[in-house]
Amino acid sequence: xxxxxxxxxxxxxxxxxxxxIAYYADKRADQGRSLIANPYVYxxxxxxxxxxxxxxxxxxxxxxxxxxxxxxxxxxxxxIALWWIVVRKxxxxxxxxxxxxxxxxxAARYGKSALLGGVVxxxxxxxxxxxxxxxxxxxxxxxxxxLQYPEIVMPAKVGxxxxxxxxxLWVAIILAAFTILFGTRHLYSAEHHxxxxxxxxxxxxxxxxxxxxxxxxxxxxxxDGFGDIFARAAADPKLAPLLTPFEGVAGxxxxxxxxxxxxxxxxxxxxxxxxxxxxxxTDERHLAKAIWLFPLYMLAINLFVLPxxxxxxxxxxxxxxxxDTFVLxxxxxxxxxxxxxxxxxxxxxxxxxxxxxxxxxxSTMVCNxxxxxxxxxxxxxxxxxxxxxxxxLLGIRRWAIVLVxxxxxxxxxxxxxxxxxxxxxLISFAAVAQFAPAALGGIFWKGGTRRGALAGLLxxxxxxxYTLLLPAFARxxxxxxxxxxxxxxxxxxxxxxALFGLTGLDQITHAMLxxxxxxxxxxVGVSLAGTQSAEEHRQAxxxxxxxxxxxxxGGARFWRGTASAQDLHNVLARFVGAEAADAAFRAYAxxxxxxxxxxxxxxxxxxxxxxxxxxxxxIGAASARIMVGSAVKEEALTLEEVRQxxxxxxxxxxxxxxxxxxSRELEKATAELRAANERLKELDRLKDDFLSTVTHELRTxxxxxxxxxxxxxxxxxxxxxxxxxxxxxxxxETERLTRLINQVLDLAKIESxxxxxxxxxxxxxxxxxxxxxAMGQVFQDKNIRVETRLPEVVPRVRADLDRLIQVMLNxxxxxxxxxxxxxxxIEVALAVEDAALRVEVCDNGPGVRPGDERxxxxxxxxxxxxxxxxxxxxxxxxxxxxxxxxxxxGRLGVRNRPGGxxxxxxxxxxxxxxxxxxxxxxxEESAHR
Amino acid sequence: MIxxxxxxxxxxxxxxxxxxxxxxxxxxxxxxxxYIFLAWGLLIxxxxxxxxxxx
Numbered sequence: 001x002x003x004x005x006x007x008x009x010x011x012x013x014x015x016x017x018x019x020x021i022a023y024y025a026d027k028r029a030d031q032g033r034s035l036i037a038n039p040y041v042y043x044x045x046x047x048x049x050x051x052x053x054x055x056x057x058x059x060x061x062x063x064x065x066x067x068x069x070x071x072x073x074x075x076x077x078x079x080i081a082l083w084w085i086v087v088r089k090x091x092x093x094x095x096x097x098x099x100x101x102x103x104x105x106x107a108a109r110y111g112k113s114a115l116l117g118g119v120v121x122x123x124x125x126x127x128x129x130x131x132x133x134x135x136x137x138x139x140x141x142x143x144x145x146x147l148q149y150p151e152i153v154m155p156a157k158v159g160x161x162x163x164x165x166x167x168x169l170w171v172a173i174i175l176a177a178f179t180i181l182f183g184t185r186h187l188y189s190a191e192h193h194x195x196x197x198x199x200x201x202x203x204x205x206x207x208x209x210x211x212x213x214x215x216x217x218x219x220x221x222x223x224d225g226f227g228d229i230f231a232r233a234a235a236d237p238k239l240a241p242l243l244t245p246f247e248g249v250a251g252x253x254x255x256x257x258x259x260x261x262x263x264x265x266x267x268x269x270x271x272x273x274x275x276x277x278x279x280x281x282t283d284e285r286h287l288a289k290a291i292w293l294f295p296l297y298m299l300a301i302n303l304f305v306l307p308x309x310x311x312x313x314x315x316x317x318x319x320x321x322x323x324d325t326f327v328l329x330x331x332x333x334x335x336x337x338x339x340x341x342x343x344x345x346x347x348x349x350x351x352x353x354x355x356x357x358x359x360x361x362x363s364t365m366v367c368n369x370x371x372x373x374x375x376x377x378x379x380x381x382x383x384x385x386x387x388x389x390x391x392x393l394l395g396i397r398r399w400a401i402v403l404v405x406x407x408x409x410x411x412x413x414x415x416x417x418x419x420x421x422x423x424x425x426l427i428s429f430a431a432v433a434q435f436a437p438a439a440l441g442g443i444f445w446k447g448g449t450r451r452g453a454l455a456g457l458l459x460x461x462x463x464x465x466y467t468l469l470l471p472a473f474a475r476x477x478x479x480x481x482x483x484x485x486x487x488x489x490x491x492x493x494x495x496x497x498a499l500f501g502l503t504g505l506d507q508i509t510h511a512m513l514x515x516x517x518x519x520x521x522x523x524v525g526v527s528l529a530g531t532q533s534a535e536e537h538r539q540a541x542x543x544x545x546x547x548x549x550x551x552x553x554g555g556a557r558f559w560r561g562t563a564s565a566q567d568l569h570n571v572l573a574r575f576v577g578a579e580a581a582d583a584a585f586r587a588y589a590x591x592x593x594x595x596x597x598x599x600x601x602x603x604x605x606x607x608x609x610x611x612x613x614x615x616x617x618x619i620g621a622a623s624a625r626i627m628v629g630s631a632v633k634e635e636a637l638t639l640e641e642v643r644q645x646x647x648x649x650x651x652x653x654x655x656x657x658x659x660x661x662x663s664r665e666l667e668k669a670t671a672e673l674r675a676a677n678e679r680l681k682e683l684d685r686l687k688d689d690f691l692s693t694v695t696h697e698l699r700t701x702x703x704x705x706x707x708x709x710x711x712x713x714x715x716x717x718x719x720x721x722x723x724x725x726x727x728x729x730x731x732x733e734t735e736r737l738t739r740l741i742n743q744v745l746d747l748a749k750i751e752s753x754x755x756x757x758x759x760x761x762x763x764x765x766x767x768x769x770x771x772x773x774a775m776g777q778v779f780q781d782k783n784i785r786v787e788t789r790l791p792e793v794v795p796r797v798r799a800d801l802d803r804l805i806q807v808m809l810n811x812x813x814x815x816x817x818x819x820x821x822x823x824x825x826i827e828v829a830l831a832v833e834d835a836a837l838r839v840e841v842c843d844n845g846p847g848v849r850p851g852d853e854r855x856x857x858x859x860x861x862x863x864x865x866x867x868x869x870x871x872x873x874x875x876x877x878x879x880x881x882x883x884x885x886x887x888x889x890g891r892l893g894v895r896n897r898p899g900g901x902x903x904x905x906x907x908x909x910x911x912x913x914x915x916x917x918x919x920x921x922x923x924e925e926s927a928h929r
Numbered sequence: 930m931i932x933x934x935x936x937x938x939x940x941x942x943x944x945x946x947x948x949x950x951x952x953x954x955x956x957x958x959x960x961x962x963x964y965i966f967l968a969w970g971l972l973i974x975x976x977x978x979x980x981x982x983x984x
Contacts, residue, residue: 292977
């Protein structure tokens with residue numbers, strides 16, 4: 001029953017079914033009821049990772065080295081654990097910037113560099129074409145094998161048949177047509193291909209079911225479960241090593257690790273994975289389910305790989321059957337026609353899924369990042385002025401698809417038989433792994449520069465080319481094999497498979513090691529050595545800080561220019577069509593609360609940025625930049641302007657610095673004010689104390705005067721002696737009161753500077769002896785001995801006589817108060833020294849307490865805390881005396897005598913130029929202080 | 930999730946793998962093969978648990 005036409009019809013029916021699914025999904029998407037907007041479809045669509053290489057090739061590899069195929073699926077599982085951090089960030093960046101492909105992503109990150117986008121595209125095309133050829137080979141050879149049913153014959157060498165009879169060519173043509181139907185029916189916004197995603201998800205289901213069916217059939221149908229198969233393998237000396245593959249080979253672990261790393265990177269950067277994971281994602285939340293569903297899928301599809309491989313080796317012990325075809329040949333050998341057909345369809349699913357997604361991704365890149373930037377720059381084409389470019393875009397993409405698939409076919413014709421399937425796949429993996437430093441570095445490190453990314457990519461690609469692709473060419477006979485065995489020009493150090501003498505690693509491990517060193521080294525080194533342009537810097541923060549950025553118009557911050565809304569509309573309409581342009585404008589207007597087109601839209605920086613983003617969704621960031629640049633008079637981002645922005649920033653810094661200084665000064669002033677306030681408060685307190693003291697001093701004599709006069713008044717029978725005594729007291733107290741009041745008045749006068757000074761030539765000797773005479777009675781009463789040392793003649797001074805007498809009286813009465821109660825002795829001395837007269841009054845009392853020497857001259861200090869043993873007085877005497885002396889230009893002071901007692905002294909200058917009568921208030925003040 | 934990735938890196942790497950690289954069997958299945966798939970399944974289960982518990 002398995003005739004050629006049956007297989008062909010079934011294959012076409014299957015492809016037709018796929019197309020129907022895609023068509024239906026697209027219809028649903030247009031109605032707004034998306035078929036693919038759920039996490040399960042998303043997870044299944046990611047399984048495009050499992051290609052024909054998985055479907056057939058895993059078994060082939062397992063048949064040679066046991067579990068050695070598993071890192072290719074375990075690596076992605078490990079990477080997917082990090083997806084919530086890495087891919088979620090990529091998703092957000094992609095959505096906000098309308099990134100259309102991996103090349104677009106890298107180009108946009110590094111300042112929308114068209115050059116970088118182009119380089120990425122070229123690397124992808126070179127790296128992926130062999131992979132596509134692998135799929136073609138898988139389809140054509142399985143078809144050929146199936147045609148021979150029930151015989152099992154390996155297909156002839158590819159070169160042997162002329163191209164027109166080669167099934168692979170027809171497969172390529174059919175696939176190209178199919179991909180064009182799928183991917184470029186119309187220009188999608190932001191490259192969402194809902195129909196394609198639905199079809200791919202369906203294909204993932206089919207290939208999983210087909211593979212599981214074979215697995216179950218081999219394990220439980222032919223053999224008796226897992227135990228049986230492994231027991232037979234263990235018994236066979238040729239198969240037993242498969243079960244413990246690491247036995248004694250140190251290199252095995254290294255290649256296991258590097259394969260894991262390689263596939264960790266591949267799951268992110270294979271163009272088809274990037275397309276499915278990032279570009280086609282409809283909702284960030286779908287990621288959560290896919291994070292565990294997709295690894296589960298990989299686990300399931302690998303479960304039976306080893307049993308099938310062992311089963312195949314047991315089934316075809318002579319080795320005539322290629323292990324890569326065991327999945328198909330075992331059912332054929334067992335005469336299971338339907339199962340064989342199902343397997344073929346499964347393989348077809350795996351291969352077509354990969355080819356479709358990969359070529360759509362590649363065609364988008366080729367169109368947006370390679371062809372369009374060049375075309376737009378060729379002024380001769382006047383492309384920027386054409387009215388509608390949507391047709392051109394679609395045309396470029398279609399041709400790109402055809403070109404990529406035909407390139408794959410060519411590679412298949414030329415290099416087809418050189419390698420087993422697995423090796424070709426790994427070469428592609430290693431090529432796309434070169435994007436990891438630039439792309440991953442780009443989203444987590446702001447410092448990466450365009451030159452750094454370019455240098456890293458080129459260096460990594462060069463090493464990849466030299467260590468993986470050149471040997472492949474050499475083995476295909478394109479280059480002399482001596483290149484591999486002896487190195488170029490006989491330089492053994494440069495042997496492509498043992499660079500710098502590194503041996504003992506397998507080819508992939510060796511290439512990965514060197515290319516990653518070159519790539520990361522160049523990327524980081526050049527980035528650190530150079531500086532970023534303003535545009536690069538802006539894009540870097542847009543990418544790295546994507547979660548922190550304000551959602552609206554944040555990208556437009558640093559843009560300055562002028563544009564008209566109409567120009568922008570024209571540009572947009574040319575690439576996405578007038579209808580889509582209208583819709584985009586309406587959406588923006590609605591967001592701004594403007595009723596477009598009735599009201600005009602302001603073509604400000606934010607709006608230009610919006611249009612550029614929408615345009616980027618159709619033609620890529622780099623091309624969109626060029627197009628918007630053509631419609632907009634852009635004055636953006638010269639270095640000068642950035643410097644200006646920086647200047648403004650530093651101005652702000654200076655202002656704030658000044659402000660700080662001001663506030664510091666203010667603080668200082670406040671502190672001074674506070675101190676002044678404290679002093680005033682203290683003075684106020686002292687004044688209060690003084691007042692209360694004075695009042696108290698006034699009240700004491702008043703009270704006794706009143707008491708005695710009341711006695712005299714009320715009791716007329718008081719005898720005369722008593723009466724006289726009382727009257728004496730009253731007279732004394734009145735005297736004291738008068739003295740006190742005089743002092744206070746004096747104080748007030750002196751303090752306010754309104755005191756009257758009656759200047760005359762005064763003989764101080766007379767003053768001293770007169771006061772001593774006046775006090776004579778007091779000394780006698782208190783039994784005080786007075787000693788005087790007065791010179792015969794002293795020069796006269798110009799002074800107020802009464803005031804000087806007041807000073808002398810004060811000092812003497814102080815001395816009387818403080819001198820020894822029973823054997824009092826007072827010494828008074830007058831001398832001429834240093835152009836001044838000096839008077840000393842010494843007693844033999846307890847002396848002035850140390851530390852009080854200054855305080856006792858203070859007007860208030862004595863008020864509260866009286867000196868030791870001070871019997872009476874307001875404490876104003878010394879203060880007034882000091883004032884008088886200072887008014888005359890002299891000084892008043894005190895010292896303790898060694899033997900006990902205090903010596904008060906004052907000086908009066910002899911030669912005073914000006915007459916003393918009219919001393920200004922200010923001078924008096926300063927003298928006072 | 931980062932911790933799980935690291936756990937996976939340890940589980941599927943040299944010293945641990947070498948422990949199971951012996952010609953023993955578990956219910957008739959070679960130990961290495963059984964270990965890899967069990968550890969893999971466990972890792973996926975943990976990932977599912979962590980990510981679904983997130984909110």
